[in-house]
Amino acid sequence: MDWEEATKLRLFQLNEMDEFRYQAYESAVLYKGDLVLLFNSRLKLQPGKLKSRWSGPxxxxxxxxxxxxxxxxxxxxxxxxVNEQRVKHYHGIVDGDRIVD
Structure with a gap:
């Protein structure tokens, strides 16, 4: 592979990565003001059958x-x-300041 072609390929990959980061940022901004649940990854040692790994909202x-x-x-x-991958939208009902499950 010649150096010029390798340089163009690497620049293309870097630009593609920047575009991917920007899209991730835009999707994270969509969450702003919403309620989310947080995944608790520390419950690995027998959390129990009914214990949820999600906390929040x-x-x-x-x-x-x-x-x-x-x-x-x-x-x-x-x-x-927290990392964006550890959250998901909360689809419960919010009644004023009170959260109804």
């Missing part, structure tokens, strides 16, 4: 272009960042 307050989502805790006192 949490409110999304921000997103970054590197697949990180900022969540607000249930009582609203603190915020924390």
């Amino acid at each position: 949490f409110e999304v307050v921000g997103a970054s272009p590197h697949w990180a989502i900022e969540l607000k805790s249930g009582d609203g006192t603190r915020t924390f960042k």
Whole structure:
């Protein structure tokens, strides 16, 4: 493979990666203001038959272009960042300030 062709291929791959990151950031921004559930990966040692690995719901307050989502805790006192892959939309009913399952 000649150097010029290899350089063009690598530049194409880098541009493609930047475009993929931008699309991931745009999809993360869609979550903003929504309620999501957080996957708890630490429940590996016999969580029990009825114990759910999903906790929440949490409110999304921000997103970054590197697949990180900022969540607000249930009582609203603190915020924390998690990977976008660890959350999913919460489809429960919110009645004012009260969450109805």
